[in-house]
Amino acid sequence: MENRTYSDKELIKKFIPYYKNYKDILAKDLFSAFLTTVCELLLPILLSILTDNASNSSLTFDIIIKLTLLYILTKLVEVAGRYFMQSYGHIMGAHIEKDMRADIFKHFMTMSTAFFNETKIGQLMSRMTTDLFDITEFSHHCPEEFFIGFIKLSISFIVLMTINIQLTLLIYIIIPIMVYAARIKRRAFSKSVKSEKKQIGEINASIEDTLLGIDVVKSFANEELEKKKFKKGNDKFVDIKKVKYYNMASYNLINQLFAGLMYGVLIVVGGYFVIKKSMSPGDLVAFVLYLNTIIATVNRLVEFTDQYQKGITGIERFNEVMNLRSDIFDREDAKELKNVKGSIVFDKVFFKYPDQAEDDPWILDNISFNINVGENIALVGPSGAGKSTITKLIPRFYEVNKGEIRVDGININNLTLESLRNNIGIVQQDVYLFGGTIRENIEYGKENTTDEEIIEASKLAGAYDFIMDLPYGFDTYIGERGVKLSGGQKQRISIARVFLKNPPILILDEATSSLDNTSEAIVQESLEKLTKGRTTLTIAHRLSTIINADSIIVLTEDGIAERGSHHELLDKKGVYYKLYNSNNEDLFG
Numbered sequence: 141m142e143n144r145t146y147s148d149k150e151l152i153k154k155f156i157p158y159y160k161n162y163k164d165i166l167a168k169d170l171f172s173a174f175l176t177t178v179c180e181l182l183l184p185i186l187l188s189i190l191t192d193n194a195s196n197s198s199l200t201f202d203i204i205i206k207l208t209l210l211y212i213l214t215k216l217v218e219v220a221g222r223y224f225m226q227s228y229g230h231i232m233g234a235h236i237e238k239d240m241r242a243d244i245f246k247h248f249m250t251m252s253t254a255f256f257n258e259t260k261i262g263q264l265m266s267r268m269t270t271d272l273f274d275i276t277e278f279s280h281h282c283p284e285e286f287f288i289g290f291i292k293l294s295i296s297f298i299v300l301m302t303i304n305i306q307l308t309l310l311i312y313i314i315i316p317i318m319v320y321a322a323r324i325k326r327r328a329f330s331k332s333v334k335s336e337k338k339q340i341g342e343i344n345a346s347i348e349d350t351l352l353g354i355d356v357v358k359s360f361a362n363e364e365l366e367k368k369k370f371k372k373g374n375d376k377f378v379d380i381k382k383v384k385y386y387n388m389a390s391y392n393l394i395n396q397l398f399a400g401l402m403y404g405v406l407i408v409v410g411g412y413f414v415i416k417k418s419m420s421p422g423d424l425v426a427f428v429l430y431l432n433t434i435i436a437t438v439n440r441l442v443e444f445t446d447q448y449q450k451g452i453t454g455i456e457r458f459n460e461v462m463n464l465r466s467d468i469f470d471r472e473d474a475k476e477l478k479n480v481k482g483s484i485v486f487d488k489v490f491f492k493y494p495d496q497a498e499d500d501p502w503i504l505d506n507i508s509f510n511i512n513v514g515e516n517i518a519l520v521g522p523s524g525a526g527k528s529t530i531t532k533l534i535p536r537f538y539e540v541n542k543g544e545i546r547v548d549g550i551n552i553n554n555l556t557l558e559s560l561r562n563n564i565g566i567v568q569q570d571v572y573l574f575g576g577t578i579r580e581n582i583e584y585g586k587e588n589t590t591d592e593e594i595i596e597a598s599k600l601a602g603a604y605d606f607i608m609d610l611p612y613g614f615d616t617y618i619g620e621r622g623v624k625l626s627g628g629q630k631q632r633i634s635i636a637r638v639f640l641k642n643p644p645i646l647i648l649d650e651a652t653s654s655l656d657n658t659s660e661a662i663v664q665e666s667l668e669k670l671t672k673g674r675t676t677l678t679i680a681h682r683l684s685t686i687i688n689a690d691s692i693i694v695l696t697e698d699g700i701a702e703r704g705s706h707h708e709l710l711d712k713k714g715v716y717y718k719l720y721n722s723n724n725e726d727l728f729g
C-alpha cells in the first residue's frame with residue numbers, strides 16, 4: 141500500500157455515496173447488530189446474579205425460573221438480531237456491488253481502443269470480480285464490526301467500572317498494549333499470506349507457460365531444464381509457507397500471553413477484592429465473562445484489519461479505474477455526421493501509437509491521399525507498413541498526432557464518435573461473434589430490426605442457406621453453448637451485420653489464408669455486393685480484389701510509394717511493378 145494517492149479516509153469518503161440509496165437497509169443492519177450485541181452482553185449479568193444468589197444461599201426456584209425466562213428472551217432476540225444482521229448486511233452489499241459493477245462497466249464502455257490494447261482483459265475481469273467482492277464484504281462488515289466492537293468494549297467498560305474501578309482500569313490498560321503487539325504480528329502474517337498467493341500465481345503461470353509451450357520444450361529436449369526451473373519456484377513456496385505459519389503461531393502466542401496476563405490480574409486482584417468484600421463472587425464471575433468478551437472482540441477487530449485492508453485496496457483500485465479518462469472523446473462542440481456521401485481525405489497525417497516512445501519513428505509519416513465518394517480503393521504494401529493503422533484512424537479508434545482526416549470535408553475530430561462510427565462498416569479478418577444466437581449477432585448491426593431485414597441481409601451476405609441448415613436456424617446458439625462455425629461462415633455473418641447497418645463507408649480487411657476455396661469464393665461474392673455504391677477501403681491481399689479496385693495505394697514503410705490502377709502501376713514500372721514481377725508475396729501484406 142506504499143505510494144498511495146489517497147489516504148484511507150479519502151477513499152472511504154469516495155465510497156460513502158454508494159450507501160446513499162441503501163440508508164434504510166444500513167440502519168436496519170446496524171439496529172440488528174445493536175440488539176444482538178446488547179443481548180450478548182446481558183448473559184454475564186444473569187450469571188452474576190445467579191452466582192451471588194447461590195453464594196448467599198438465597199437461590200430459589202423462583203429466581204431460577206425468572207433468570208431462565210430472561211435468558212431465553214435475550215437469546216431469542218440475540219439470534220433473531222444476528223439473522224437480520226446477516227441478511228440485511230449481505231443484501232446491502234449485493235446492491236452496492238451491483239451499482240459499482242454497473243459504474244465500472246459503463247466506464248469501460250467509454251474507454252478507447254488503445255486502453256483495451258494496453259490493458260490485459262484478465263486484469264479488468266479481476267477488477268470486476270475479486271475487487272468488487274472485497275469491497276462488498278467491506279461495505280457491510282466494516283460498519284458492523286466497528287459498531288459491534290465499539291458497543292462491546294464500551295458497555296463492558298461501563299458495567300465493569302460500576303463493579304470495580306481499579307480492576308477495570310488495570311484490564312483496560314493492558315488492551316492497547318495487546319492490540320499493538322498483536323497487530324504487528326498480524327501484519328507480518330497477512331504479508332506472508334500475500335507472498336504465498338503471489339508465489340502460487342507464479343507457480344501456476346510457470347506450469348501454464350511450460351505446458352502451452354510443451355512442443356518447444358520437447359523439441360529442444362529441455363525437460364530437465366524445465367524441471368529445475370519449476371523446482372526453484374516450488375521450493376520457494378515452502379519457505380514462504382514456513383514464514384507464514386511462524387507468523388501465525390506468534391500471533392496466537394501473543395494473544396494467549398496477553399489473555400493469560402489479564403486472567404492472571406483478574407485472579408490475583410479480583411480474588412483480593414473478593415476477600416476484602418469490595419467485590420462479590422458474582423462480580424468476579426461477571427468480570428471473567430466480560431473479559432472473555434473483551435478478548436474475543438479485540439482479536440476480532442485485529443483480524444478484521446485484514447478484511448479492512450482488502451476492502452480499502454479494492455476501493456483504491458476501483459477508484460483508479462474510474463479515474464482513467466479516455467483519450468478519445470467527443471469535443472464540446474462536436475457535430476453530428478449527417479447525410480453522408482463518403483469522401484475520405486488524409487491530409488499530412490502523422491501518427492504514432494500511444495504506447496510508443498517519443499523518439500520512436502512515426503508509424504504514418506506525413507501521409508496524404510483522398511478517396512472520392514463511392515470509390516473502391518485497395519491498400520497494398522508489405523507487412524508492418526501501416527495498412528491496418530490507416531483503417532483504425534478513420535473510425536477514430538486512435539487519433540492522429542498531426543494533420544487531419546476528413547470525411548465529407550469535415551475533420552473527423554470535430555464529429556461525434558457515434559455519428560462517425562454509425563457511418564462506417566468494418567469487416568475484419570478475425571471475426572468476433574458474441575455468445576448468443578445467430579439472430580442476435582446479425583441484429584448487432586442495427587437496432588429494432590424486422591425478421592425480413594435480417595433474412596434479406598443474410599441472403600445478401602450469402603449466409604442464409606447455411607443458417608437455414610443449422611438445427612434452430614437464426615435461433616441457433618453459437619460459440620461454447622452452441623454450434624461452432626467455420627471461418628467463412630463467421631465472415632458471412634459479420635458481412636450480414638454490415639449489410640443491415642448499411643453504412644456509406646466500408647473498411648475491409650481481406651482474409652489472407654484462413655478460408656478454403658469455396659468459402660473464399662462465397663465471401664468474395666458477398667463482399668463485392670456489399671461494396672457496391674459505397675466508399676470502400678480494402679486492405680487487399682488477393683490479386684482479384686486489387687485488379688478490380690478503382691485505384692491501388694501502395695504503402696511502404698517510407699509512406700505512399702505509388703497510386704493508380706493495376707495497369708497504370710504496371711506501366712509505371714515502379715515499386716508495384718517490381719514487387720509484382722518478383723512475385724514478392726509481401727506486396728500484398
Ligand SMILES: Nc1ncnc2c1ncn2[C@@H]1O[C@H](COP(=O)(O)OP(=O)(O)OP(=O)(O)O)[C@@H](O)[C@H]1O
Nearest residue numbers: 257493495503522523524525526527528529530729
Ligand atoms: N497497438 C500498437 N501499439 C504499438 N505499435 C503498433 C500497434 N499496432 C501496430 N503497431 C506497429 O505499427 C506498425 C504498422 O502496423 P500495421 O498493423 O498498421 O501494419 P500492416 O501494414 O497492417 O501490417 P500487416 O499486413 O502485417 O497487418 C508496425 O510496426 C506495428 O508493429
